[in-house]
Amino acid sequence: MIKRPRRLRASKQIRDMVHEISIDKTDLIYPMFIIDGDTEEIPSMPGIKRYSLDDLPSALDEVATSGVNAVLFFGIPKEKDEMGSQAYNDNGIVQRAIRLTKKLYPDLIVIADICLCEYTSHGHCGVIENGRVVNDKTLPLLAKASLSCARAGADIVAPSDMMDGRIGEIRNALDDGGFENILIMAYSVKYSSAFYGPFRDAANSAPSFGDRKSYQMDFRNKKEAIIETQLDIDEGADIIMVKPGLPYLDVARTVNDMFSVPLAIYQVSGEYSMIKAAALNGWIDEQAAVIESLTAMKRAGAKMLITYYALDAAKWLEEL
Numbered sequence: 327m328i329k330r331p332r333r334l335r336a337s338k339q340i341r342d343m344v345h346e347i348s349i350d351k352t353d354l355i356y357p358m359f360i361i362d363g364d365t366e367e368i369p370s371m372p373g374i375k376r377y378s379l380d381d382l383p384s385a386l387d388e389v390a391t392s393g394v395n396a397v398l399f400f401g402i403p404k405e406k407d408e409m410g411s412q413a414y415n416d417n418g419i420v421q422r423a424i425r426l427t428k429k430l431y432p433d434l435i436v437i438a439d440i441c442l443c444e445y446t447s448h449g450h451c452g453v454i455e456n457g458r459v460v461n462d463k464t465l466p467l468l469a470k471a472s473l474s475c476a477r478a479g480a481d482i483v484a485p486s487d488m489m490d491g492r493i494g495e496i497r498n499a500l501d502d503g504g505f506e507n508i509l510i511m512a513y514s515v516k517y518s519s520a521f522y523g524p525f526r527d528a529a530n531s532a533p534s535f536g537d538r539k540s541y542q543m544d545f546r547n548k549k550e551a552i553i554e555t556q557l558d559i560d561e562g563a564d565i566i567m568v569k570p571g572l573p574y575l576d577v578a579r580t581v582n583d584m585f586s587v588p589l590a591i592y593q594v595s596g597e598y599s600m601i602k603a604a605a606l607n608g609w610i611d612e613q614a615a616v617i618e619s620l621t622a623m624k625r626a627g628a629k630m631l632i633t634y635y636a637l638d639a640a641k642w643l644e645e646l
């Protein structure tokens with residue numbers, strides 16, 4: 327036998343020497359829920375909490391200790407209304423959380439998720455007229471929310487609404503407001519997915535009627551991933567994203583091969599909760615399953631990994 331592939335797998339040292347893909351702590355982005363109220367556990371996401379502003383500093387201490395450099399904030403307001411006005415209130419919960427975070431940890435990268443669904447009484451990601459989500463009336467509100475988060479000190483805004491034309495609208499508003507250095511991380515390829523279930527529980531943002539299929543993408547399609555990404559880059563996206571993660575690695579690979587901006591993959595709430603639930607039952611090795619899944623996402627082309635396991639993964643990487 328001339329070729330024996332097993333020679334390259336013979337010992338840990340040889341395997342470590344020849345391995346191709348690894349995760350770096352600097353790849354990890356930690357999503358956090360900030361609630362205008364008291365800190366709460368999230369039943370469908372054991373280990374993840376909705377933090378009050380009072381408890382945010384100690385949660386941020388944990389982030390800093392872990393060595394993770396970036397957080398992604400979702401706000402859960404006290405009051406919701408038809409137009410999601412707390413999303414663009416300079417004193418809204420997410421704006422206050424950003425200001426506090428930047429005061430305590432100026433070097434921590436703060437990414438603000440930009441969407442209306444956590445802030446609207448109907449739970450949809452845009453303005454409703456005659457039972458439909460109206461694209462063009464939503465755009466100025468997304469721009470206002472982005473500006474408001476930029477003013478609070480966010481380094482990056484991450485629109486997750488899937489309205490057409492939002493990246494251009496947000497880029498213009500940021501530039502006009504003197505925020506030409508704020509980055510846009512676009513949720514370019516966001517499928518309408520059952521894997522967001524636990525998030526909607528966490529953010530209390532399930533739509534009160536209908537579903538999100540008229541704006542989020544159809545999982546039967548791949549070509550529209552290319553169109554969405556092209557549009558976002560043309561309109562000024564600095565970073566693109568594919569979401570969910572593991573079921574969509576083929577899409578991530580294609581998009582990463584075609585476009586020359588950094589790619590993030592979001593391991594979403596359902597992916598987290600599936601591993602967590604199996605682990606809590608003793609059915610799966612949690613640490614191994616998480617590192618394997620995240621490594622697979624990097625192998626598919628992701629530079630950044632957005633994951634509720636970020637702090638654990640940072641710790642586990644040191645133990646490998």
Ligand code: PBG
Pocket residue numbers: 439441443451486487521522523524525526593594595596
């Ligand atoms: C807001 C938003 C959602 C997620 C990220 N931003 C929910 C949705 O679109 O319903 C999902 C994240 C997750 O499941 O972890 N639009």
